[in-house]
Amino acid sequence: MPLIVILDDRATNRKIFSKLAASIESGVTVRCFGDPQELLVWLEHNTPDLIITDFKMPTMDGAKFIRRFRAQPNSGEIPVIVITIYEEREFRLRALEAGATDFLNSPVDHQEFTTRARNLLKLRKQQIQLASRADSLERELKDSERSREEALRDSSERLAQVIDTVPAIIRATDREGRILFTNAYQAALFGIDLNEAIGLGLPPVLGEDHVRRDKAFDRKVIDTQAALPSFEEEIVDASGTKRVFLTTKTPLRDCSNAVVGVLTSSLEITDRKRAEDHLFYMAHHDTLTALPNRALLTDRLRREIARTRRGDRPFALHLVDLDGFKDINDGLGHQVGDQFLIEIAGRLRSLLRETDTIARLGGDEFAILQTHVTHNEDAADMASRIIEAISAPWLHAGERVTSNASIGIAIHPNDGANSEELLRNSDLAMYRAKHDGGNVFRFYASDMNRRARASLVLDSDLREAIAKEQFVLHYQPQITLKTGQVIGAEALLRWQRPGYGLIGPSDFLARAEENGLIVPINEWVLREACRQAKSWRWCGQPPIRVGVNLSSIQFFKQNVPLMVTKVLADTGLDPWLLDLELTESIVMHDAEAVAKDLQQLRELGVGISIDDFGTRYSTLTYVKHFPVDRLKIDQCFVRDITTNPSDAAIVRAIVSLGHSLDLEIVAEGVETIEQTALLRIEGCDEAQGFYFAKPMRPEELIAFVSENRIQARTA
Helix, strand or coil, X not given: CCEEEEECCCHHHHHHHHHHHHCCCCCCEEEEECCHHHHHHHHCCCCCCEEEEECCCCCCCHHHXXXXXXXXXXXXXXXXXXXXXXXXXXXXXXXXXXXXXXXXXXXXXHHHHHXXXXXXXXXHHXXXXXXXXXXXXXXXXXXXXXXXXXXXXXXXXXXXXXXXXXXXXXXXXXXXXXXXXXXXXHHHHXXXXXXXXXXXXXXXXXXXXHHHHHHHHHHHHHHHCCCEEEEEEEEECCCCCEEEEEEEEEEEECXXXXXXXXXXXXXXXXXXXXXXXXHHHHHHECCXXXXXXXXXXXXXXXXXXXXXXXXXXXXXXXXEEEECHHHHHHHHCHHHHHHHHHHHHHHHXXXXXXXXXXXXXXXXXXXXEXXXXXXXHHHHHHHHHHHHHHHCCEEECCEEECCEEEEEEEEECCCCCCHHHHHHXXXXXXXXXXXXXXXXXXXXXXXXXXXXXXXXXXXHHHHHHHHHXXXXXXXXXXXXXXXXXXXXXEEEEEEEECXXXXXXXXXXXXXXXXXXXXXXXXXXXXXXXXXXXHHHHHCCCCCCEEEEECCHHHHHHCCHHHHHHHHHHHHCCCHHHEEEEEEHHHHHCCHHHHHHHHXXXXXXXXXEEEEEECCCHHHHHCHHHCCCCEEEECHHHHCCCCCCHXXXXXXXXXXHHHHHCCCEEEECCCCCHHHHHHHHHHCCCEECCCCCCCCECHHHHHHHHHHHHHHHHHC
């Protein structure tokens, strides 16, 4: 089993890195040390598979530790990751010269940590397997009754055959860089003849820069008589295709133990790197505008805060909210609204310098991190240019579409010591700008409390809405793609708020989750949906499954299985007609407790669906551990499924994954017949969206179901 060693003088860091390391794969053993000297003594009698060390430590820095570790026998091929807050090149060079394998910047991105560590562990395993194969061949030689000459010749041939079958570049070069041996994989990759390559240097197809760099690495191995830490490199093959390899270089010794050349092995990791890059990109970027999302913005904020502490100039955070965007969505449709957001994203991007960052936080809200702000006037000038850029008309189908912006500005360090404070205070300033009529910017001021007062008013109105039952439910049909029949309906909450009219959940549910009122609201939704579904059965309608969304707050504040059991008993609804929809964030948080609750719900006979599936790729590995009946593909993947091959591939992968686990697949946000046809081809089981029907009142749903049945009989 893999053995990972953590070296950090801070107990908190050791605890965090230990937990991350243990999650890389099952069976990982983690040992933690706070003192470099203690670890060096331990390493004299123990061999880990990976070492993760801090750079700045009080008794011995990371470079010195690595240098002393590499001096120990059999330590040359053990990978070492250095974690440092320093981004300057000199610190990386010091660690690299000492023998570091890879680097991570602090604060550490957890996904990047586990990915890089997993790659190095895999390389370590392959190195051990190659060594094991060599040992096996050596044992066969000793046990053989053949003559020494025949045995040597046979072993050489068999070893060459083994090496030729390994899907990696393996070659040996002498001290002058001439090839002594190369395997079939390299020959095929670079389009060279095995026999003709012997005695020559690296093939020209690699390029002069690569050949020069490779010779320099070989010279270092020969001069130091020690292996180089594994490193990633990009290589262009004979067809001009770029590939990524993880390369290791070790000394090649003769029978007298003298170094006569270099053995190079390169494992191709192109597909893995592409997958990692794609998943990392999806986790840190907005799918509509391709801008960084909140997670990436938060990371950039933390880095800028760290730079400011080291003497860099202050920076500003602009929170930008479009005025009147809802009217564009309602008047022209969501598709036009999305195109408008893409246009605005492009305009804002054109205002930035290379060191600035723009992000989409969701909906019509953007954020801009403006670096090197000497005076408030610098931030004011940027805000003025943002307002001007957004207010310029946008022509769509011959129609002028316009919008303004409200901007809130927070300056670090005066307006916030961390990313959370800066986001919160810029948000307060933005609401002040909206309150002042919009199309303006406002700096954060410590006495801003208008948003807080507005939140108090909303809290009071929500409590009154619960008491006076001002909420109503609309239902959106869910269609079986094979037959076109209505199989179920998702219950969607609306609020008949006095003075505002009928408003959607986006205007109040977020606040309800903040103040805890989401618990009684969602309990009402569950009870009303079950009551309505039961009434449909009394009216002689066919069984219609009703879907109800649950909030993560409910799992933290109440016994969900007990609550569901009571509602089913009170309403008399058959459990199999209730489908509880959970977001991926719910099942990822406190997975063990949630899995226990879901198992109890499953035992009741209630269906379980994962809503917005695919927006958080990390849950793919957890699906099989939860008692789930169906996956609902998020509409962001369905929207462009007919025009974007990547979205089509993602949908295909989710359908394949779900069906392999005996799960049903439901597509959300279906708006066209082309999307419907492609989803049917891909094997999707059910769908819902405006193409079939918008959310409707209960009596409208019954009419829709009846009409659907009549059409099915006459078809």
